[in-house]
Amino acid sequence: MTETPENPQPTPTPAPAPSGPPAPDAGDHAFSPVTSSASTEPSAPAAPAQPAFMAPGGAPAPQPYQDGLPPYAGAAAYPGAASDPIVPAFPNVPAYDPNVPGGVPPYGGYPGAAPAPKKGLSKGALFGIIGGAIAVVLIIAAAIIVPAALRGPAVTASDVVENYLTALSEGDAEAALEYVDPYGEEALLTDDVLAASLELGAIEDIEVTEVTDSDEYEATVPVTFTIGGEQISRDFQVYSYGDDEWQIADGLISVAGFYGFEGLGLTVNGVEAPETAYVFPGTYELAVGVEQFTIEGDATTFVVASDADAEVLWDLRPTLTDEGAAQFRTLVRASVEECVAMKTLTTPCGMDLTDIDLDGHAPVEGTVTRTLTAEGQATLDSLTAEVSSGSIVTSYDTIDVDMTLQGDQGGAISEFEVWFGGYLGSPKVDFADESPAVVWE
Structure with missing residues (x-):
């Protein structure tokens, strides 16, 4: 009987050669399996075959790294390894270097690897x-x-004043307004008004002192110039609003003295004047539009170069011309004579006798007789005409008129002479009306 030894060992058999195409030459860059050298000693039984990693579509997938490291190209063979060079599974993976500790140089792609030194700028x-x-x-x-x-060059305060006066001398109102703040009614700040001003008196011989001691925000600029040959010397106050934006604070002149001219059509250089207005330095002619009136004092043309020059305008008042006064007296006389001829107890002129005391007698309508006295005639001849308001003229003179009438007391009629009461009213005429007439008040 033949004895079988315990734990018999299988007969060693060589591992099957890997299938697939033959390994490429060392110089080719292709994937190659790691082979081991032949051994004469018995080897351990082969491990069961592992299923191949397959990529979608059936293509072989890259094999996982052993020990977490990829193969290295050009590395020296390990003991028992094939001498063929190993091609890396991924490009740009550093090759094994026996002169470097660990065999692998630092590589920026691995965690914990030291960064490559930065190069300086060229x-x-x-x-x-x-x-x-x-x-x-x-x-x-x-x-x-x-x-x-x-x-x-930066514009100075003196430049602004010179530019302003130059614009005025050239009749350019729009340009002149660039250097001042209108801050009010601009009806008289036009080319037409300025042109009439220059025709009455040209602005010439402009000399502006260059100011060097002004501060950042304001300056006083002395100037001289002529208006119609009249020498003008004055200062302009100029203020800065930043960025060389200088403006003249007192370049315009207030002419707020046109009170009492309502309804008279007052004009300044041919333009109807508002009650308050501003003008450029220049010459101005005032006129009224109602022929019976004129300006008190007969001065109608004024040179205005500063606020002080404008003060004379504040006291201006309208007045009747001699022809206007005569027309007023004529109208009043005609109205008085018309009323005196009436027999009624009342008239448009006044002389109302309806409530007169006749010692118990009632005044009888249609029995009044009125007669102008000699004094009354004289008063009418020299009647005082006063401008009441604007175009309205009145008189406060007393005109004497004798009056008689009859009184009735229970059918008994008596004659009475009026000593008190029945006075004329005050005549007023508005010459702005197309047909001036007397109104008694």
Whole structure:
């Protein structure tokens, strides 16, 4: 009987060769399995075959790394390994280097690997950066300097005053207004009014003192010029609003003295004047539109170069012309004579006798007799005409009229002479009406 030994060992058999195409030459960059050298000693039984990793579509998938490391190309063979060079599964993986501890040089792709040292900028790059910075600085400087050069020298307070007076002398109201604040009614700040001013008296010989001691915000600028040959010397107060924006505070003159001219069609250089207005320095002619009136004092043309010159305008008042006064007396006389001829107890002129005391007698309608006295005639001849308001003229003179009437007491009629009462009213005429007439009040 033949004895079988315990734990018999299987007869060693060589591992089956890997299937697939033959390994490429060492110089080819293709995947290659790791082979081991032949051994004469018995080997352990082969491990059961593992299923191959398959990619979608059936293609073999890359094998996982052993020990978490990829194969290295060009590395020296390990003991028992094939001498063929190993091609990396991924490009750019550093090869094994026996002179480096661990056999693998630092590689930026692995966690914990030291970063590669940074290279300094080349001279070309440095020159490019410096040149770009200089270009930016030059562009900014050009943006500041070029507009300033185009603007020219900064405008001074004296420049503004000279420009203002020059614009006036040239009849350019719009340009002149650029240097002042109108701050009010502008009806008289027009080219037409300015043209009439220059025709009455040209603005010439402008001399402006260059102010050097002004502060940042205000300046007093002395000037001299002529208006119609009349020498003018005055100061202008000029204020700065920033960015060389100077304006003249007292370049315009207030002419707020036109009170009492309502309804008379007052004009200044041919333009109807408001009650308050402003004018440029210049010459101004005032006129009224109602022919029976004129300006008190007979002065109608004024040179106005400052507020002090305008004070004379505050006291101006309208007055009747001699022809206007005569027309007023004529109208009043005609109205009085018409009323005196009436026999009624009342008249449009007044002389009302309806409530007169006749010692118990009632005044009888239609029995009144009125007669102008000699004094009354004389008063009418020299009747005082006063301008009441605007175009309205009145008189407060007393005109004597004798009056008699009859009184009735229980059918008994008596004659009475009026000593008290029945006075004329005050005549008023508005010459602005197309047909002036007397109204008694």
